[in-house]
Amino acid sequence: MFDLATGFLASVERDPDALAIVDDGIRLSYREWLGRICALSQWLQGRGIGRGDHLVTVLQNSWEAATMHWASQFLGVILTPINWRATDDELAYVLNDSGARLCIYEGISAQAAQTAGTATGVPVVDIGQIGIADLPADGAPAVAASSDDFSIMLYTSGTTGRPKGVPRRHNAERAAAIAHVAQNTYRQGEVTLGVMPLYHTMGVRSLIAMSLIGGTFVCLRRFDTDLALELIAREKITCLYLVPTLYHAVLHSERFAKTDISSVRLLGFAGASMTDGLLEQLASAFKPELFVNHYGSSEIYTFTIHQNAPAKPGSAGRAGLNQRIRVVDQNAKDPDAILTLGEEGEIIADLSGDESFEGYWNRPDGDAKALHGGWYFTGDMGRMDEDGDLYVTGRVDDMIITGGENVSPVEIESHISKIPGVGEVAVVGLADEQWGQIVTAFVERTGNITAGEIDAYCKANLANFKRPRRIVFVDQIPKSPVGKLLRRLLVAGEYTEIQ
Secondary structure, eight states: OOHHHHHHHHHHHHOOEEEEEETEEEEEHHHHHHHHHHHHHHHHHHOOTTTTEEEEEEEOHHHHHHHHHHHHHHHTTTEEEOOOTHHHHHHHHHHHTTTOOOEEEOGGHHHHHHHHHHHOOOOOOEEHHHHHGGOOOOOOOOOOTTTTSSSEEOOOOOSSOOOEEEEHHHHHHHHHHHHHHHHOOOTTTTHHHEEEEEETTTHHHHHHHEEEEEEOEEEOOOOOOOHHHHHHHHOOEEEEEOHHHHHHHHHHHHTTTGOOTTTOEEEESSSSOOOHHHHHHHHHHHSEEEEEEEEOOOSBBBSSSESBGGGSSTEEEEOTTTOOEEEEEEOOOOTTOOOTTTTOOOEEEEEETTTTOOBBBOOOOHHHHHHHHHEEEEEEEEEEOTTTTTEEEEEEOOEEEETTTOHHHHHHHHHTTTTTEEEEEEEEEEEEEEOOOOEEEEEEEESOHHHHHHHHHHHSSOGGSOOOSEEEEEEEOOOOOOBBHHHHHHHHSSOOOOO
16 A cells, blocks of 8 residues: 555646645645645754654644645654644643654744743744745655554543544555545545644544545634635635534524535535534535535544435444444443444444554553454444444443433434524533432523423423433533533533523
């Protein structure tokens, strides 16, 4: 198999004048971008950075960040991108844990990067001082990497402790990108909105997929609804791959109705479940040729794919091209403890799949918890229906147990999302002396909906034990920087209630 850099060279040779990347006033063809990648590769080599070294980046989505990604692939450097919002303590942990040789940051992260660099002794450099656009480039870049080398190391979100490094090889990254192209039916010359962060698996996949097919990656440094809509219209975006939160923001913007979205043919989402209500609204507004629900993780890019998400709301579909999945007894930690159709258990994925990682970086405890018998135990709960389609019902730790009954937050959220006047909704279990936990719905309003109206709808559409016993209206439901719902903050009381 090609390494990623050789794959990029193949795209340059195939269509050198195709538009590769757009970032504000920067518009580079594949031929021009290769020159910038070559120049940055030479600069990194001049700093002593080479094959097998960890390069930590703290960058927003930009053509410089994307160029750093590809320069690392040519050199065989293990790119280790971190959320630009990271604190100095969080960044120092990553610098130490990864054994980083260099950290590249941008101005917005200067304080954290400089403090962490001082604390760890790792050199830190402001990307603006490199001047990538002005670096001299002599000749074509040499490919130092092989397909078996590590390409990238993403860090998990660390919701229950320190984040874990997820090292992934060139061959796994390339296999994931090829499958992404196939499963989303991308074709040569697609144009995507590059807004999912390049420190997140979705952002990385969008970047590599576009480069495989001679497509265009349109950078959006951080999510801004109005600017996203402007770019969709101006750059004739053909495919969107976002988390549900961002779709919700775009769809409910005042500018949406005035924006030309006719170029968008393909929709895809991942990162979280999408409520039935939002699915229906998006399908009606965009009328896409394909609407993909992609379920996966940093560790294994694809678990399952559903290529017509609105046709079967809530279903994550079936195993992707490079994968096998099972639903097993969550307490057994045995990949052969397979449950029957309809039974709820833990979702597991085959580690021998082409897109898989091989284990966490310096975390035998993480391996011991998640890797069993050649399978990856995802920590997600789910069930298979009579058609063999998977339904993800939540995290193992998110399941609500009320009066001895198990309740899936995702199911209740999907029902409530259909009520006119409800914007976003999150359901959690709050401690209760009598019931153990009570089902509680946190709701962002878009209209004059009342708690009584929501309760009446739930009485008519849900089993009584699943009905929320408390409904809380909030100004904003807490989410991670990539739009994942943070239920733990609601449980901890970190929200602002409104009347």
